[in-house]
Amino acid sequence: MKLSPDDYERLKDGQPPASDELLRLLSVGVDFITDFWLEQYLDEYISLGGSKIKFITGDPGSGKSHCLRLFLSEAAARRYKTVSLSARSSWIHDFKEIYTGALAAADFPACLERCARNVIVEMGYRPEAIPDGMSFADYLASQDLFDPVTRRELRSQLNAMFFKNPRIDKNFAICASLMTGGILGHPSLEPSSRDLLMSWLSGEKGVKLASVRKLGLSPSRITKHNARHMLRSLVEIIRMADFNGLVVGIDDLEILVGSSSLEEIRYTKMRREDAYESIRELIDEIDTLSHTMFVFAFNRDLMDNEAAGLKSYQALWMRIQNEIESCRFNRFSDIVDLDKMASQQYTAQTLSEMSRRLADALREDGIESTPVHPDAVASMMMNAGEETVRQAMPRLINRMTLGGILK
Numbered sequence: 001m002k003l004s005p006d007d008y009e010r011l012k013d014g015q016p017p018a019s020d021e022l023l024r025l026l027s028v029g030v031d032f033i034t035d036f037w038l039e040q041y042l043d044e045y046i047s048l049g050g051s052k053i054k055f056i057t058g059d060p061g062s063g064k065s066h067c068l069r070l071f072l073s074e075a076a077a078r079r080y081k082t083v084s085l086s087a088r089s090s091w092i093h094d095f096k097e098i099y100t101g102a103l104a105a106a107d108f109p110a111c112l113e114r115c116a117r118n119v120i121v122e123m124g125y126r127p128e129a130i131p132d133g134m135s136f137a138d139y140l141a142s143q144d145l146f147d148p149v150t151r152r153e154l155r156s157q158l159n160a161m162f163f164k165n166p167r168i169d170k171n172f173a174i175c176a177s178l179m180t181g182g183i184l185g186h187p188s189l190e191p192s193s194r195d196l197l198m199s200w201l202s203g204e205k206g207v208k209l210a211s212v213r214k215l216g217l218s219p220s221r222i223t224k225h226n227a228r229h230m231l232r233s234l235v236e237i238i239r240m241a242d243f244n245g246l247v248v249g250i251d252d253l254e255i256l257v258g259s260s261s262l263e264e265i266r267y268t269k270m271r272r273e274d275a276y277e278s279i280r281e282l283i284d285e286i287d288t289l290s291h292t293m294f295v296f297a298f299n300r301d302l303m304d305n306e307a308a309g310l311k312s313y314q315a316l317w318m319r320i321q322n323e324i325e326s327c328r329f330n331r332f333s334d335i336v337d338l339d340k341m342a343s344q345q346y347t348a349q350t351l352s353e354m355s356r357r358l359a360d361a362l363r364e365d366g367i368e369s370t371p372v373h374p375d376a377v378a379s380m381m382m383n384a385g386e387e388t389v390r391q392a393m394p395r396l397i398n399r400m401t402l403g404g405i406l407k
Contacts, residue, residue: 016066020073023066033341034071036331041293042078047244051289053282055320056297058338061395064297067338068249071295075247081106081238083248087255088265093274095282099227099234100203102248106238108201112176114241116183119157123150137185146186154186165236167290171217172233175201178215203227224278232289245291253298257308269308276313283319300339346393348378354394355401362401372400 007017017023041052056064072082083098083105090097117127120136130139137154140146158181162173175197182189193215199207203222212219222230235246255263256272267275282294302309311317322333329341356371363369377397 016069023070023073031070033331033336033338034067034074037071038074038078040332042075042080042244042247046080046247046291046293049290051286051292053286053294053334054296055335056295056338057300057303057335058342060299062338062342063394064299064338065251066394067336068251068295068297072247072249075293079242079244080247081243081245083246085248085250086252087250087275088252088263090250091265091271092250092253092256093224093267093271093278095224095231095278096203096222096227098248098250099222099231102231102246103202103234106234106246108234108237109179109198111237111241111243112180113183115161115176115237116180118240118242119154119161119180119184122157123153135183135185137188151186154184155181158184161240167236168233169229171219172201172230172237174215174217176237201230228282228285228288231292235289235292239291245293247293247295249295249297251297253296254302256298257301257305272308273313276310276316280313280316280319283316342393348374348381351377351393351397355397358398358401369401372397 004018007019010017037054041050046052056067058064069084072084076082081102083102085092085098085101090101092098116136120127120130125136130136134142137146140150158177162168162177162180163170165173168176178187178189179194179197181187182194196207196211197215200209200212200217200219200222205221209219209221220226231246238246255265256267256275258266279296286292286294303311306312310320320334322330322335329337329344352372352374355377359369359371381393
C-alpha cells in the first residue's frame, strides 16, 4: 500500500498514521483491547441500546491515540457514526462543543436523506425509481398520484417518525420533520429556512430566535446545560438513518493540567474544574443516552498530578477509580492502562511483527527498510528492564524501522 506524505510525517512524530488502512496494518498488540470493545460493547451492548464511558491512559507514546483512532475506525466500519475530538482544539468544559462536533461529524443532512428514503419505503414506493434531481412529491405528481390523501399520509409518516419518539426534543423533532419534508418535497421548505434551522441546531450565536419561531419552533439557545438532551435527540436521528449508534472519542485530555503558552487552548483552573464537572455529569446521566459510547484518552499526567489532575476533583475521581486492582490487566475496567496492558501483551515477537508490517508497507513504496529482529527487541527489553515497555516501545520500534527516513 502507498504511504501518503502525511503518514510519513505522523509516524516520524510518533503519531498514528492518517490512513485507516495503514492504521489497521500497524495495529499489533493494541487490538487486544479494541477487539474486546468491539465484541463486548459495539456488537452487543451499545447496539442493543446501552451506553458506556471508557478512559484510556498511559505514558506518552504508549499508543493511546493509536488505540482511540483504531477503535473509531472499526466502529465506523460497523455502521456507527463516529466523532473524533481533541481537548487541544475543542473546549471540553462546554458540552455544547461536543454536541456540535457530533452534529457536524454525523452529517445531519445526510442522515435526514436516509430518513426520507425510509418514509418513501413506508409509503410503498421504491426510492431508486425516483429520477435523480426529482423530489418524491414531484415524482408522485408526475404519476398523477399526489392527491390530498397522499399528502396527508406523507405528513402522517413524518409525524410518526419524529414526534412520537419520546427521546427526541420537540424543537429538534420540528427541525428534523421540516427538513425531511423539504427533501421529500412536501411540506416544502425554502433553502433559506433550511439553513436557518441548521444554524440553530448548530448553536450558532448569530441566529435570531424570532426568525426560528416563525417556522413553528419555541426555541431557546443551545448551551452546555441542554446540549446533552440535544445529543440524545441526534443519536435517535442517527438510529433512524439505519446506523447502530454514536461513538465519541476525545483525545489529549492531559492538556487540562498543561501550562504551555504555545497551546491553542489553555484551561484556567475554573475551566478545568468545569471540564471535570461536565464529565462527572455525563457519567451520572449516561443511562439517559442510548446507543452511545464515549472514550476519553490522556497521558498519565492527568492521573498523577495530585493538585490539578483527576484526583483533585473528588466528585469525578470517586466515580471512575478502580476500587479493586488486579495484577492482571482487566479489559472490563473503565480506566484502561495501556502501560499495564503493554507489559503483558508486547512481547519481542509482537513488537517485531509490528516492525515487519511497517517495513513491508515501506517496501511497497520503494523504500528499503529492515524490520527489527525479535532477538534485538528482546535484548532491548532485557537491558532496560520492564520499564522499556512503559517507555513507548511501539513508538521506538516504528522509529527504528523508519530508520534513515527520519534524518
